[in-house]
Amino acid sequence: MAFKVFTPKQVIFGDNAIKESGVYFKDLGKKALIVTDSIMGKIGNLSILRKVLEDADIKYEVYSKVDSEPTDVMVEEGLEIYINTKCDFLIALGGGSPIDAMKAIGAMVTNQGHITEYMGRIIENCPPPLVAIPTTAGTGSEATQFTIILDTKNDIKMLLKGPSLIPALAIIDSQMTKTVPPHVTAATGIDALTHAIEAYTSKLANPLSDTFALSAAERIFKYLRKAYKNGDDLKAREEMALGALEAGIAFNNSSVTIIHGMSRPIGALFHVPHGISNAMLIVKCLKFVVEGGPSYFADIAKKINLYHKGITDTEASKSLVDEVESLCRDINIPTLKEYGINKDEFFANIEKMAEDALASGSPANTRKQPTKEDIVQIYKSLWE
Numbered sequence: 203m204a205f206k207v208f209t210p211k212q213v214i215f216g217d218n219a220i221k222e223s224g225v226y227f228k229d230l231g232k233k234a235l236i237v238t239d240s241i242m243g244k245i246g247n248l249s250i251l252r253k254v255l256e257d258a259d260i261k262y263e264v265y266s267k268v269d270s271e272p273t274d275v276m277v278e279e280g281l282e283i284y285i286n287t288k289c290d291f292l293i294a295l296g297g298g299s300p301i302d303a304m305k306a307i308g309a310m311v312t313n314q315g316h317i318t319e320y321m322g323r324i325i326e327n328c329p330p331p332l333v334a335i336p337t338t339a340g341t342g343s344e345a346t347q348f349t350i351i352l353d354t355k356n357d358i359k360m361l362l363k364g365p366s367l368i369p370a371l372a373i374i375d376s377q378m379t380k381t382v383p384p385h386v387t388a389a390t391g392i393d394a395l396t397h398a399i400e401a402y403t404s405k406l407a408n409p410l411s412d413t414f415a416l417s418a419a420e421r422i423f424k425y426l427r428k429a430y431k432n433g434d435d436l437k438a439r440e441e442m443a444l445g446a447l448e449a450g451i452a453f454n455n456s457s458v459t460i461i462h463g464m465s466r467p468i469g470a471l472f473h474v475p476h477g478i479s480n481a482m483l484i485v486k487c488l489k490f491v492v493e494g495g496p497s498y499f500a501d502i503a504k505k506i507n508l509y510h511k512g513i514t515d516t517e518a519s520k521s522l523v524d525e526v527e528s529l530c531r532d533i534n535i536p537t538l539k540e541y542g543i544n545k546d547e548f549f550a551n552i553e554k555m556a557e558d559a560l561a562s563g564s565p566a567n568t569r570k571q572p573t574k575e576d577i578v579q580i581y582k583s584l585w586e
């Protein structure tokens with residue numbers, strides 16, 4: 203069977219990546235809709251982008267209301283501005299939230315109906331050119347065909363997709379990430395690590411996604427603690443930005459599995475940010491899945507030097523899970539209780555969450571197929 207691998211058409215990364223991007227924007231259109239959040243204006247990232255566009259003689263409008271994970275309502279608002287002000291391409295500046303919002307707005311420029319009608323369907327028509335400038339090192343959305351949008355009527359985080367949603371241009375400039383506060387560095391970094399581990403151990407992995415996944419895991423294990431402890435460590439920021447991109451390419455061409463499948467319902471119902479809900483789940487989920495394919499987890503252990511002669515794959519995969527646990531501890535990942543979630547309310551929703559997790563399709567890519575009861579038990583175990 204042949205494998206298909208999709209990546210952004212162009213990736214610019216390294217020092218001054220954004221400042222040197224004007225020439226590439228010019229090829230994409232004459233007027234951009236910048237999709238961002240209100241923080242980007244305050245910390246100076248938006249003015250850097252404005253200057254690059256002005257120097258390149260490109261007009262722009264700004265939609266800066268993506269202050270939480272994106273919803274169908276934001277998509278409608280952004281679309282209205284795009285159409286009314288006659289933009290012809292889109293630039294997202296921010297974490298995964300503005301990038302995903304941009305993709306969904308772009309999709310609705312060229313596809314009929316309402317965004318909620320696209321759950322479970324491929325978004326076919328190509329949106330206008332999309333540019334992603336990530337300011338967190340986490341989601342990898344700059345390289346993926348996915349957008350995750352909250353359906354506000356049904357409280358479901360919709361996983362929408364189509365290869366046409368992969369940005370034409372991804373600009374990875376770690377300068378843009380140096381202001382990320384430690385708790386966001388931690389959550390987004392574990393999101394990226396989860397992408398890498400899930401992509402590598404997914405049933406849908408292929409040799410190229412494996413290459414990106416292993417490299418991403420190596421970078422993230424080596425640099426996440428450093429980026430968390432000292433946000434000004436630019437080397438660590440740069441490695442994390444690259445690791446997140448690699449992990450994005452990896453899962454885009456393989457898949458995520460049980461952790462993401464179980465994480466989205468927690469995010470939708472309890473408004474826990476995506477990276478944190480992944481981080482809350484990762485250890486319990488890994489403990490459940492490793493026996494479905496210890497050699498895959500052992501490969502990752504080998505890559506990060508946890509493997510030594512004589513140990514079995516099962517022992518190596520256990521040492522990987524221990525290392526993930528220790529990393530989560532070192533970067534202060536909260537439990538559901540510490541995050542302020544009400545236990546009774548959580549338990550009352552476990553059945554729905556387990557159904558939504560399975561319906562997303564992601565758990566089916568796991569090496570050890572979970573039943574609904576398995577998922578219920580893992581949700582319950584988060585309170586032990």
Ligand SMILES: NC(=O)c1ccc[n+]([C@@H]2O[C@H](COP(=O)([O-])OP(=O)(O)OC[C@H]3O[C@@H](n4cnc5c(N)ncnc54)[C@H](O)[C@@H]3O)[C@@H](O)[C@H]2O)c1
Binds near residue numbers: 270302
């Ligand atoms: N499309 C995909 O492939 C994909 C993959 C994983 C996750 N996601 C989605 O991405 C979203 C989460 O994205 P995220 O984790 O990057 O978080 P985010 O975009 O919501 O940002 C988190 C917080 O960090 C702040 N922030 C971002 N950059 C900053 C900077 N440079 N300095 C200071 N503060 C900064 C934001 O303002 C926000 O308050 C979720 O909706 C999730 O479902 C998408």
Ligand SMILES: [Fe+2]
Binds near residue numbers: 341393476480
């Ligand atoms: Fe993710």
